[in-house]
Amino acid sequence: MTDTAIRAGAAGPKYGSMSRDRRWALRWSYFFLVLFAIFFLTPPIYMFITSLKTSAEISAEINPWWVFNPTLGNYIELLTQDTFLRFFRNSAIVSILVVTITMAISVVAAFALARMKFWGSATLATGVFLTYLIPETLLFIPLFKMFAWVNETLGIQLMNNWWTMIILYPTLTVPFCTWIMIGYFASIPKELDEAALIDGATWTQTLTKIFIPVALPGIIAATIFAFTVSWAQFLYPLAFTTSTSELVLPVGIVTTLIKGDVFNWGQIMAGALLGAAPPLIIYAFLMDYYIAGLTAGATKG
Amino acid sequence: MAQVTLRKLVKMYDEVQAVRGIDLDIADKEFIVLVGPSGCGKSTTLRMIAGLEEINSGDIAIGGHIVNDVPPKDRDIAMVFQNYALYPHMNVYENMSFGLKLKRTPKDVIDGRVKQAAQILDITELLDRKPKQLSGGQRQRVAMGRAIVRDPKVFLFDEPLSNLDAKLRVQMRTEIKKVHQKVRTTTVYVTHDQVEAMTLADRVVVMNAGLIEQVGTPNELYHTPATKFVAGFIGSPAMNFLKCSLEQAAGALRVRVSDTLSFPVPADRTQRYTPHVGKANLLLGLRPEHITETRRHTEPNQHDFDMKIDVVEPMGMETLVYFSVGGVELCGRVNPNAGAAEATSMKLLADLNNMHLIDDATGKVL
Structure with a gap:
């Protein structure tokens, strides 16, 4: 009797509806995932298609989604141009140095703000975050004033120099990275640094031997952020650099490949794709570390 | 060192x-x-x-x-x-x-x-x-x-x-x-x-x-x-605390916990407890293991009393019985074979050799 009851239950409407619900939920999620994928992938695909075309084909009235005479001419032309390589080099040096400076400042600052309870530390932590909320569009006019003052009093010309970006970008990256790292350090159990303290570690040793290895995923996340921001920064270099030799990649592409009202679309697209490659490669390499949670096992799991 | x-x-x-x-x-x-x-x-x-x-x-x-x-x-x-x-x-x-x-x-x-x-x-x-x-x-x-x-x-x-x-x-x-x-x-x-x-x-x-x-x-x-x-x-189940008063009669002390229930204080404690006769805020402390089923041979200062059992909790090696005196719930530990049953009366034994007298105002054990 129980046997029949169970069999009836298995075929009953309740079980059926549950798996049907799940099937529909899956269908909907795939539908929206595909929708988003199309939405976000269309521009880069269109860029890629355009970058393989000659100027004549781009302006011709034919199907824009197909390449009839594929050519690598745009890429070759860009990569053999001294100016483009110069932009790339400027961007690379600026980004690498900015990331280094940012991480050096924000990891130490976050450690102090998260762990050494001193007078005003909580206020300071909030203050750090608030500075991040000020838009850069508000800052570049006072920055002009400051640069002029520096030039007058110290005789250092900050205008129209690519290395000025190394000083400017950390004002955008340090607050946010410090904020991320404060969050990460705060999630490390307090007992861990107390154990290190009793084991005889100094604050510096606690930071280098315990906190940095344990918070590595957070440090990688902050590094990716700092790199992306400084690689893609547009407004400051546009405002503060003018000579072709001092431009970074995003501004360089726009200012040298658009001459008056002539848009060199093929090269613009090829340049933009080449410019997007480094962050993509960095993401691909660091993603695994980023996702792997290293704190597992420190305390009760 | x-x-x-x-x-x-x-x-x-x-x-x-x-x-x-x-x-x-x-x-x-x-x-x-x-x-x-x-x-x-x-x-x-x-x-x-x-x-x-x-x-x-x-x-x-x-x-x-x-x-x-x-x-x-x-x-x-x-x-x-x-x-x-x-x-x-x-x-x-x-x-x-x-x-x-x-x-x-x-x-x-x-x-x-x-x-x-x-x-x-x-x-x-x-x-x-x-x-x-x-x-x-x-x-x-x-x-x-x-x-x-x-x-x-x-x-x-x-x-x-x-x-x-x-x-x-x-x-x-x-x-x-x-x-x-x-x-x-x-x-x-x-x-x-x-x-x-x-x-x-x-x-x-x-x-x-x-x-x-x-x-x-x-x-x-x-x-x-x-x-x-x-x-x-210290101790689990915890010690029972019962409001009580000390009465002196014919050179002996009795500890009274309700109108109908009182026990004679062990003779060796008479001198110690005499100053507290008539004091208010006294508590009798007795651990659950000192409230057991009645035995054929009792030692001095062990006294029987009848009590209606409210709840019985068999633990295997022993059985916990809960009952109330003057609105206070008390716990006793009886032999599993003593026949404790809920809502029935049972003859229990209080071992006053292990009693504690507590001044509830100061929290001190006297």
């Missing part, structure tokens, strides 16, 4: 006094357990000994030297935390040797000590595992190993077994006792579990509301509690 001495120790958090001036002398090689309900200041006291909390006033001495302003690393102590606090990116060997490495101990000395500690704790085969590959009990052992290799003057344990399941807790309790027998280091152990306190300690320190209620061996605390708090805290 490492005695630990606390003198008039005070800890304030803003306006709240967490520890309110405690004195304690811990002998060399002694296993001391601080026990009390949460918020009683036991963990704060331990953390002050460790140097993780600053003290507001008073003195802490380890091995005869005052260490009030000595940083934790120079106090020569080792601490085991409730959540183990193992370094997640290091394997077991590295976890255990971290402290020694910082002290620039020679490699072969480190190796010897780690291997020896691993042997004591039976974790030799785990040395190259990461903490996340270990079970809770194994992590607890590693945390203890990290303490042992440093060969400190004092071990500090902060509720080390609270994160383990019941069965493992009992096992690790025995383990800790064995380790202490082998290593013989002065140990201060904090727990809220009175069974842990009783089983592990040479002496137990019962704390309540930032003060020490009583210090004594487990048996002293159990049989001669100094205060109502200790009497009620």
